[in-house]
Amino acid sequence: MKLFSRILNTLLAIGILCTLIAAIGSAITKEPVLLTVIRSNSMSPVWERGDMVIIENLKEKEAVQNGDIVFFKTEEGSLADKGWIAHRVVDRNVDKGFITKGDANEYTDQRDGSGLIERDWIAGRALTIGETPIVIPKIGYLSLWAEKYQSNPYTLPVIAIVLAIIIAIGELKSGRKRKKTNKGMELQLIYIVGGLTISVIMGATMLASGQRANLFYEVSSQGQGVLMGSAVGILKVGDEVTRPLSELSNGGFFKLIGAVTSDDKQIKLSHTKLSLSPGQETDITFTVNAERPGKYESSIQIGLFYPFLPPSFIYFLAQKSYWLALAVVSLVPGLPLMIYPLFDRKMRRRTIKVLRRKRRTLRGILPF
Known part of the structure; x- marks a missing residue:
C-alpha cells in the first residue's frame, strides 16, 4: 500500500x-x-x-x-x-x-x-x-473550468493561497500525530515545494497578463514610405509618429503595478510606470522620434505585477530585465514558506542531522 x-x-x-x-x-x-x-x-x-x-x-x-x-x-x-x-x-x-x-x-x-x-x-x-x-x-x-475565470487576474493567486492553507493544515495535523522518530527531510521538502508552487503560480499569472510588442520600422534621410507589416512604416529623419500600443485594465480587486519598457531610445512611451486600481483602464501609446537613419527591430515590454514590492523597486528591476522583475516579484509570496524550516528550531536541527548523515554516507562511498 x-x-x-x-x-x-x-x-x-x-x-x-x-x-x-x-x-x-x-x-x-x-x-x-x-x-x-x-x-x-x-x-x-x-x-x-x-x-x-x-x-x-x-x-x-x-x-x-x-x-x-x-x-x-x-x-x-x-x-x-x-x-x-x-x-x-x-x-x-x-x-x-x-x-x-x-x-x-x-x-x-x-x-x-x-x-x-x-x-x-x-x-x-x-x-x-x-x-x-x-x-x-x-x-x-480542470484547465477548461479555470479558463472560465481567467479574465480575473486573481483566480490563480487564490488557488495558490488555498494550496498554502492546505499545506499549513496538513502540517498542524501531522504535528499532533508526529512521533519522535526522525522523518528525514520530508517536511522541509514539503515547505520548499509548496513555496515554489506558489511562486510559480504567481509568476505564471503575471506572465500571462504581460504583453510584448515587436516593432520594426525604418528611418530614411530620403522620405517617408510604407513598410509592409509595420505599424510605423518608413519615416524621414526628424519625423515624430504616435501610435496606440495597448489598453490595460484591472478587472480584479487589488491594485496592480505596471511597468512599460523598451530597448529603443528613439521610442517614447506615454507611460513607463503606473498603478492600476480595481476597475481602472489606461491607454498606452508610443511615439517614434526618427533621429538616426537605419532599419530597426525593437521591442516594447508591458508587465503587470502584484504589489508585493514597492512600485519604484519593481520598475527599477523591469528596466534591468522584465524576467528579473518577474522572478523577484514571484518569489516574494512563496519565500516565507520556503525559508520557514530555517527558523523552526526542530526542523533546523533535523535538517543538520540528516545532512551530516548524508555526508558520512557519501564519504564512505567515495574512494578518496
Missing part, C-alpha cells in the same frame, strides 16, 4: 510539474508547449474534449507528412479567430501549404475557402507511439 501511494504521489507530482512547464512555456512562446488541452470533439475518436495531448514541437524546417496531426494557428481566413487548432494533414504541397481536416468533420478546413495552412503556422504535432497519439484522458477538464 505504501508503494502504491508513493507511485501515485510521484505520478501526481510529475503531472503537476509537466502542466506548470506547459503553462509557463506556452505563456512565453505564445504557442502550445509539451502539453495542450483539447477543447472540441473535432478529432474524435482519436481524442475528445477535456483530454490532454503530448506535443512534439517542430523545428523551423522540420518536415510535415500526410497523416500527421498538427497544431496550427492561421493568420488569415475563416479560421483566424479560432486560436490553436489540432487537425490531421490529409494532403500537402511543399511549396504552397497543407490541407487539414478533423477526423470527426465531414469536410476539410479549406472547403470554405480559408486557404492552405502554411508551414510557418504549424507549431507542433501530436506525439505518437506507432500511429497512436499519446493522450491523457479527461485530465484537462
Whole structure:
C-alpha cells in the first residue's frame, strides 16, 4: 500500500510539474508547449474534449507528412479567430501549404475557402507511439473550468493561497500525530515545494497578463514610405509618429503595478510606470522620434505585477530585465514558506542531522 501511494504521489507530482512547464512555456512562446488541452470533439475518436495531448514541437524546417496531426494557428481566413487548432494533414504541397481536416468533420478546413495552412503556422504535432497519439484522458477538464475565470487576474493567486492553507493544515495535523522518530527531510521538502508552487503560480499569472510588442520600422534621410507589416512604416529623419500600443485594465480587486519598457531610445512611451486600481483602464501609446537613419527591430515590454514590492523597486528591476522583475516579484509570496524550516528550531536541527548523515554516507562511498 505504501508503494502504491508513493507511485501515485510521484505520478501526481510529475503531472503537476509537466502542466506548470506547459503553462509557463506556452505563456512565453505564445504557442502550445509539451502539453495542450483539447477543447472540441473535432478529432474524435482519436481524442475528445477535456483530454490532454503530448506535443512534439517542430523545428523551423522540420518536415510535415500526410497523416500527421498538427497544431496550427492561421493568420488569415475563416479560421483566424479560432486560436490553436489540432487537425490531421490529409494532403500537402511543399511549396504552397497543407490541407487539414478533423477526423470527426465531414469536410476539410479549406472547403470554405480559408486557404492552405502554411508551414510557418504549424507549431507542433501530436506525439505518437506507432500511429497512436499519446493522450491523457479527461485530465484537462480542470484547465477548461479555470479558463472560465481567467479574465480575473486573481483566480490563480487564490488557488495558490488555498494550496498554502492546505499545506499549513496538513502540517498542524501531522504535528499532533508526529512521533519522535526522525522523518528525514520530508517536511522541509514539503515547505520548499509548496513555496515554489506558489511562486510559480504567481509568476505564471503575471506572465500571462504581460504583453510584448515587436516593432520594426525604418528611418530614411530620403522620405517617408510604407513598410509592409509595420505599424510605423518608413519615416524621414526628424519625423515624430504616435501610435496606440495597448489598453490595460484591472478587472480584479487589488491594485496592480505596471511597468512599460523598451530597448529603443528613439521610442517614447506615454507611460513607463503606473498603478492600476480595481476597475481602472489606461491607454498606452508610443511615439517614434526618427533621429538616426537605419532599419530597426525593437521591442516594447508591458508587465503587470502584484504589489508585493514597492512600485519604484519593481520598475527599477523591469528596466534591468522584465524576467528579473518577474522572478523577484514571484518569489516574494512563496519565500516565507520556503525559508520557514530555517527558523523552526526542530526542523533546523533535523535538517543538520540528516545532512551530516548524508555526508558520512557519501564519504564512505567515495574512494578518496
